[in-house]
Amino acid sequence: MxxxxxxxFDVYRIGPEIKVGAFDISFTNASLxxxxxxxxxxxxxxxxxxxxxILPNKIQLLAELxxxxxxxxxxxxxxxxxxxxxxxxxSLFMFVLFCNMFGMIPYTFTVTSHIIVTFVLxxxxxxxxxxxxxxxxxxxxxxxxVPSGVPAVLLPLIVVIEIISYLSRPISLSVRLFAxxxxxxxxxxxxxxxxxxxxxxxxxxxxxFSVALTGLEILVAFLQAYVFAILTCIYLNDALNLHH
Amino acid sequence: MVKKIYFQSIFFSxxxxxxxxxxxxxxxxxxxxxxxxxxxxxxxxxFGIMYLVLSKLILPKISNNLESxxxxxxxxxxxxxxxxxxxxxxxxxxxxxxSKSKLEANSIFNQAREKALKDIGAKRKVLDxxxxxEIAEAEKEIDALRKNAPDKINKIAIETSSELLQKLxxxxxxxxxxSAIVDDLSKRNGNKYYGN
Numbered sequence: 001m002x003x004x005x006x007x008x009f010d011v012y013r014i015g016p017e018i019k020v021g022a023f024d025i026s027f028t029n030a031s032l033x034x035x036x037x038x039x040x041x042x043x044x045x046x047x048x049x050x051x052x053x054i055l056p057n058k059i060q061l062l063a064e065l066x067x068x069x070x071x072x073x074x075x076x077x078x079x080x081x082x083x084x085x086x087x088x089x090x091s092l093f094m095f096v097l098f099c100n101m102f103g104m105i106p107y108t109f110t111v112t113s114h115i116i117v118t119f120v121l122x123x124x125x126x127x128x129x130x131x132x133x134x135x136x137x138x139x140x141x142x143x144x145x146v147p148s149g150v151p152a153v154l155l156p157l158i159v160v161i162e163i164i165s166y167l168s169r170p171i172s173l174s175v176r177l178f179a180x181x182x183x184x185x186x187x188x189x190x191x192x193x194x195x196x197x198x199x200x201x202x203x204x205x206x207x208x209f210s211v212a213l214t215g216l217e218i219l220v221a222f223l224q225a226y227v228f229a230i231l232t233c234i235y236l237n238d239a240l241n242l243h244h
Numbered sequence: 245m246v247k248k249i250y251f252q253s254i255f256f257s258x259x260x261x262x263x264x265x266x267x268x269x270x271x272x273x274x275x276x277x278x279x280x281x282x283x284x285x286x287x288x289x290x291f292g293i294m295y296l297v298l299s300k301l302i303l304p305k306i307s308n309n310l311e312s313x314x315x316x317x318x319x320x321x322x323x324x325x326x327x328x329x330x331x332x333x334x335x336x337x338x339x340x341x342x343s344k345s346k347l348e349a350n351s352i353f354n355q356a357r358e359k360a361l362k363d364i365g366a367k368r369k370v371l372d373x374x375x376x377x378e379i380a381e382a383e384k385e386i387d388a389l390r391k392n393a394p395d396k397i398n399k400i401a402i403e404t405s406s407e408l409l410q411k412l413x414x415x416x417x418x419x420x421x422x423s424a425i426v427d428d429l430s431k432r433n434g435n436k437y438y439g440n
Contacts, residue, residue, distance in 0.1 A: 006272060011279040023281045030279065031286035038294040045298065049305035054313055067306045087299030094298075095291055116280045117287055182274065 005189035009113055009182065029109045030117070037098035037111065045094075066094070070229070077230060078237040085236060092121065093229035100181065100221035104214070112224075113181035115174060122174035125232050133239035144238060173231055180224045184217045394430060401426045 013026045048063025056064060070090045074082050082089075096112055103110025111117055133141040145162040146155070191213060194206035402423045410416065 009273040011273060011276075011283070013279075023285070024279070025282045025285040026279070028279055028282055028286075030283050031290075034286050034290040038290045041294060042297055042302070045302045045306070049302050049309060052305075052309040052312060054316060060309075063306055064310060067303070067310065087303050088295060090303065091291065091295040091298050095294065111287075113274070114283060115274045116283050120284050120287055121291075178274070182272075 005186045005193065008109070008185060008189055011109075011114070030111055030114065033099065033102055033109045033111050037095060037102055041091075041094045041098055066090075073226075073230060074233050077233040079241060081240040082233065082236050089229055089232055089236075092125075092232060093225055096121075096177065096228050097222065097225035100225055101218070103181065103185065104218055104221055110181050110185055112177055113185060115178045118174035118178045119170065121228075122170040122177075125173065125235065126170040129232075129235045129239045132236070133242075136240060137242050141239070141242065143242060169235060173228065177224050177228055180220055184213070184220055188213050188217060398423070398426050398430055401430075 011028050011030050013028055014032060015027050017024065018026045044059065045063050045066075048059045048061075051057070051060060053060065067090070070093055071086060074086055074089055078085075099111040102108050103113065130141075133144070137143075145159050145166065147158060147162065150158050188210060191206045191210045195203040195210065198206065402419060405422050405426065406419060409422070
């Protein structure tokens with residue numbers, strides 16, 4: 001019995017060790033759940049887009065509702081200019097959502113509870129958004145750091161703060177998702193451990209907590225995927241429509 | 245009492261957490277860089293493939309489905325509106341026909357009534373005339389009879405009186421003297437019997 005609440009985050013090799021040069025790219029349980037998530041996403045949306053019936057069946061309705069949900073989210077936060085990035089934000093939202101939700105099944109591994117995964121996603125978004133901003137506005141994109149209507153005395157300070165906040169975007173984005181996932185799963189594991197250690201007499205209270213926490217964690221799993229996607233939209237909005 | 249023991253047991257259990265979870269050494273597996281490269285590699289691979297398949301194959305299909313449904317619904321609404329307009333026009337036409345035929349029926353009825361009235365009037369006139377004629381003829385006849393009546397009465401009176409006289413007296417009396425007397429009498433009483 002793995003009683004350490006952190007042992008659920010252990011990454012271990014499945015199958016042989018694969019090495020490319022100095023890098024170890026072995027197939028692990030993390031890779032397994034990444035593949036499971038992507039395959040189930042592709043399966044669901046492929047089934048949901050196969051038949052074009054006027055009256056959609058359940059899976060088609062699911063796919064179309066997800067499509068309109070993400071498309072509305074993007075057009076609300078980033079405007080119509082963000083249309084070319086719809087596919088990326090859709091994949092991002094679905095990937096994070098499915099990884100989070102797969103993590104809610106007992107004995108599974110939560111891909112998004114690893115800082116390296118969320119950080120790679122967040123830094124890719126950060127770099128991408130910065131590149132888009134410079135392509136769209138040239139060096140005018142630097143005006144993002146100079147808010148209008150600020151007294152000249154405060155300007156150096158404000159610019160420094162703006163630059164720091166801009167550079168901390170990938171960190172805040174990745175840590176938010178990673179910490180939420182890790183904290184929730186650790187807490188569930190701790191309460192699960194209480195159920196075992198208190199036994200039949202005292203185990204009922206932590207068990208009820210566990211049940212409540214499961215509901216909360218499913219909400220958090222959805223909410224964090226949504227927050228991740230909507231923050232990406234907001235960053236994209238900064239790059240596309242320079243307001244400062 | 246039971247409740248108290250229950251909560252005490254929960255409370256004290258917190259002291260044994262360390263023992264419960266102490267089996268394995270702590271530390272966050274997330275910060276162990278052993279599998280970082282592997283995770284980055286598999287993330288890029290799976291996410292990349294998923295993104296490509298979604299953006300090239302699946303999402304265009306979904307958007308196409310949504311668009312086609314939207315356009316079809318719009319088309320159906322348009323068709324329904326057109327049909328409604330058609331039916332409205334038909335209803336109007338029908339109403340017009342009904343009101344027109346009502347008017348026609350009314351006028352036909354009126355004409356027929358007028359004609360009938362005219363016929364009746366004409367017939368009545370003819371009948372009136374006939375009746376008038378007949379009345380006039382009858383009156384004439386009556387007049388004629390009335391005019392002839394005194395003479396006849398006189399004649400009868402003369403004849404009967406002459407016969408009476410003959411039987412009474414046994415002698416022939418001159419008719420002219422009798423008629424003079426009768427005339428005289430009838431003139432005196434004529435107004436009494438035939439006066440208008």
